[in-house]
Amino acid sequence: MEIDGFQGRLITADHADYNNARAVWNGSVDRHPRLIARCSGTADVAAAVRFARDHDLAIAVRGGGHNVAGTAVCDDGVVIDLSAMRAVWVDPADRTAGVQGGALWGDVDHETQAHGLATTGGIVSHTGVGGLTLGGGIGFLMRSRGLAVDNLRAAEVVTAEGSVLKVSADDHPDLFWALRGGGGNFGVVTSFRFALHPVGPIVLAGPVFWAADDTADVLRFYRDFVADAPDELGTVVRLGTVPPLPVIPEALHWRPAIAVVCCYAGTVDDGERAVRALRRFKAPLVDLLVPTPYAAFQGATDDTVLHGWHYYWKATDLTGLSDDAIAVIADHAYRAGSRRSYSAMFHMGGAVARVPQATTAYAGRDVAHNIVIDAVWLPDESGEHAAAETAWARRFLHALRAHRADSVYVNFLDADDGTGRVREAYGDRVYRRLAEIKAKYDPDNAFHHNKNIRPG
Structure with missing residues (x-):
């Protein structure tokens, strides 16, 4: 199996690493994707999204693979695996950090603490940055520094069409609003830019x-x-x-x-x-x-x-x-x-x-x-x-x-918490707005292997 323009690793069921690659944090999740596309960068992510859409295959997105519901892996579809994309770049003068979509919070803390800086992250260092941030991002620093989403300044997103967007308060502000709490419903976030604050060491x-x-x-x-x-x-x-x-x-x-x-x-x-x-x-x-x-x-x-x-x-x-x-x-x-x-x-x-x-x-x-x-x-x-x-x-x-x-x-929310509890997480007003933005950026609900918000 090949993907045009893809330079990362493609892992199928006959590959020696397949079982390790499909395993996620929650060991009770046992799913068998048709293909795991371990991406080396944003171009690979875009290629993998286009491949899955062209072949009508379900898409799961893996960052840290830490969500309890096992949303990072699907049966008989394509896992867009960001686990090789874990780089963190710190600008101590600007007090910001660029973070690739597969990074873990331990990666972020390791790099930012070299400068006596931090941003709100999870309370377990092997939690993925992407999943935690997109859902809101609670942690020990939130009462003084805000949630992870409150510190998010920009993101790079691969859309359901395979396009790459730079997203911020000034660029695609509707999508930027949705990313800050709306989960993985709107695209694959390949990088984040966070505000940092003096903390520690x-x-x-x-x-x-x-x-x-x-x-x-x-x-x-x-x-x-x-x-x-x-x-x-x-x-x-x-x-x-x-x-x-x-x-x-x-x-x-x-x-x-x-x-x-x-x-x-x-x-x-x-x-x-x-x-x-x-x-x-x-x-x-x-x-x-x-x-x-x-x-x-x-x-x-x-x-x-x-x-x-x-x-x-x-x-x-x-x-x-x-x-x-x-x-x-x-x-x-x-x-x-x-x-x-x-x-x-x-x-x-x-x-x-x-x-x-x-x-x-x-x-x-x-x-x-x-x-x-x-x-x-x-x-x-x-x-x-x-x-x-x-x-x-x-x-x-x-x-x-x-x-x-x-x-x-x-x-x-776990796997058996259905649509009603997803609505509960947002309330009717926020959910309706998220559904409208979903309809704009992912009208076919290609990104549905998550705490799903249907286009509306």
Whole structure:
């Protein structure tokens, strides 16, 4: 099989690398594309899109391959694989970074931190830049620096016709608006340009763990603590078991626990003052909140969500952290059967909330907290855990029904979250506008192997 004008690698089912090339982060996804087109640059991407359209083949786009729903790979179609396109260029004077579409957040942090700069990225360093950004892009820096989409200044996009567009607030502004939250519905983004900010290289960051029995008390304290927290303090609450990381005493490994993970995007001294009350609350099992290199912190939990494990997610935005909501979370968080399953709650607000809603397609500007329920099990545990863990996640989400906002972060949706939940992620007004832009740039819905927005 050949593609005119393509200079990268073409991988078919008879290729020795085929099984590795079709594997994605979520090991429960097992799809068999007809062709994997591993692109060397934008011209290859355009050629691969034209080939797929000419042969009426489904298209999946792979950046980091990290989406839980497995949208990076399709059956019997063409995977446009950007994984060889991971270059990052930093302009320290202009405080911007150019990032190829297949880069991971670890690639970005590595290069930008050489200049003491960063932009909002994911909380796992092997997450792909493209997928996370196009859905909005939440992370530890968002309360002070905005979402990833708030820092996006320009993009290069290959359209459904195989054309290459330079997109920004001045060029194709409708498409630029849609890219900032609308997902991979509008084309293949081959490069991004992000604004950078002074961060680190040493920040005060890390988790503080308390016993699971303290969960309700910790969450009630946390609710009041973050209400007055400075924007520089990013926090994520993790509920599950203590991961078996080398920095954690072995006696605590796999113990049910709640953790508040912090990253202060300012001076260490200011950070120490900002977290003092948190560290003094009750009696933590272990306090790992220390001065640390920002890039190292960003990859500190990579080994707790490894490639090839099986994952299933359910998620929602929350109306708040009332005592009743806290009771539900404390009651359900530790009922998973797999010790690798967990839930994570993100504190939003700050700079995220100050961006006018109409500026981007990301629709969750007024949300204070969201939660993702992550069922996790190993491949050889599928018979034992798969049904039980997915049922736990669904029950947990159902139990939160009285505390759910009418919205959800689109990047947290799993494969069985249908069209209704995609609409929920945007709301009717934003969804209608996205559908109109989809009809302009992809009227045939060629890019549908995603959290799909149909042309309208």
